[in-house]
Amino acid sequence: MATYAELAQSLYPNMPPDVLALFSSEWARTGDPQVAIAEVRRSDAYDIAFPGNKRPDGTVKFDEVTYTGLKESYIGTLQEYGIPRNTSVDLLTDRFTGLIEGEVSAREFAQRIDATFQGIQENIPEVQTYYRENFGLDLTPEAIFIGALDPTVGEEIVAGRITTAQIGGEAARAGFTITSDFAQRLQRAGISQAQARQLFTSAETEIPRLQELQTRGGVQVPDQISLEDFTEAAVFQSPEELEEIRRLEREEESRFAPVGGAARTGRRVTGLTEL
Numbered sequence: 001m002a003t004y005a006e007l008a009q010s011l012y013p014n015m016p017p018d019v020l021a022l023f024s025s026e027w028a029r030t031g032d033p034q035v036a037i038a039e040v041r042r043s044d045a046y047d048i049a050f051p052g053n054k055r056p057d058g059t060v061k062f063d064e065v066t067y068t069g070l071k072e073s074y075i076g077t078l079q080e081y082g083i084p085r086n087t088s089v090d091l092l093t094d095r096f097t098g099l100i101e102g103e104v105s106a107r108e109f110a111q112r113i114d115a116t117f118q119g120i121q122e123n124i125p126e127v128q129t130y131y132r133e134n135f136g137l138d139l140t141p142e143a144i145f146i147g148a149l150d151p152t153v154g155e156e157i158v159a160g161r162i163t164t165a166q167i168g169g170e171a172a173r174a175g176f177t178i179t180s181d182f183a184q185r186l187q188r189a190g191i192s193q194a195q196a197r198q199l200f201t202s203a204e205t206e207i208p209r210l211q212e213l214q215t216r217g218g219v220q221v222p223d224q225i226s227l228e229d230f231t232e233a234a235v236f237q238s239p240e241e242l243e244e245i246r247r248l249e250r251e252e253e254s255r256f257a258p259v260g261g262a263a264r265t266g267r268r269v270t271g272l273t274e275l
Contacts, residue, residue, distance in 0.1 A: 004028040014068045016049045037064075052100035061103055071096055073106035077113055078149075082142040084169030091165055095150045113149070120148045140166075140193060166193040174200035176227055189235055203230050213248040 002010075008024035011033065015023070022045060026036035040046050041060055053060050053067055062070060074096055075088045088096075099109060120127075127144045131137045143163070147153050167183040170193060186196065211224045225244070232238035233245055 007033075012064055015064055016045075019043075019045050019049045052097040061100065067100065070100065070106060074099060074109055077106070077110045078146075081113060081117055081145060083146055084142075084166060084173075086169035086172055087142075087146065087165040090168070091146065091153050092150060094152075116148055117145060120145065138192065142166075163187045163191075163193065167191060167196040169193075170196040171200050173197070174204040176200060176203070178227070182228070182231075186231070186235065191235065199231065199234055202234070203227055206230065210245060210248055213252055217248075217251065 004024040004027050005021070008015075008020055008027060012020060012023065019040060022043060023033075023036055023040045026039045027033050030036055030039070041054075042058070047054070050060075050064065050067055053062060055061060061067075075085055078088050078092075079085060104112075121141075124141050124144055128139055128141075131139045131144075143166075164180065164183045164187045167186050168178060168180070171178045171183070174197075186199075191199070207225060207227065207230055210230075214224045225241075229241045229244070233241035
């Protein structure tokens, strides 16, 4: 027989864990899921998880499944215009809350986005020139577009958070999860979104290969090359990390050297000095 926690998960698969736990607890206590969700909606945890979803009288505008789906539709629409998911979540949270408060449908939001895009696309080169000359920033069309969607993001663009969010998005695309501090360090080093894609795409292939070479040499998993180590070599040219990678490359080459002949050149980590 399914537990209340399992039943709660089946009803609200995308509900935050703390709110879900509260709901299953109330369901177990009251025996009625409708009473339980009503109790949950009066909690502070609910207001944090579902901002903008309450009317002044305390009733909700959307049920929780619809709320989550609507927010996802906003994010999906932006992705169609080249705005990565991480960028939307990082920079447009307040914007999404305002849309929920205004009960803006997915269709209406898509229409607004298209109108905004049509209104700025011809001026993107001029805006890029402005930011380059006044702030020393080379903005992508996506960064300019997101700034047009929410004027308050303009300050965030100047502060570099747009690029930081894009770096995080490129890491996620390659299967890595990085901290905001890590992304900010790359941003401060001048890494663009395109360069971040190059870095993480290379890391996606090279790190497993280098770790395999280390395993052959008896290196234990906790001490193997990480994304941070790879980045230190590829971006910051750290002598220690560069030497470790080069040592592994030399060992791989010597392993395939024929007796009495020149060593076969194996695969090498490329692009380490191009970023």
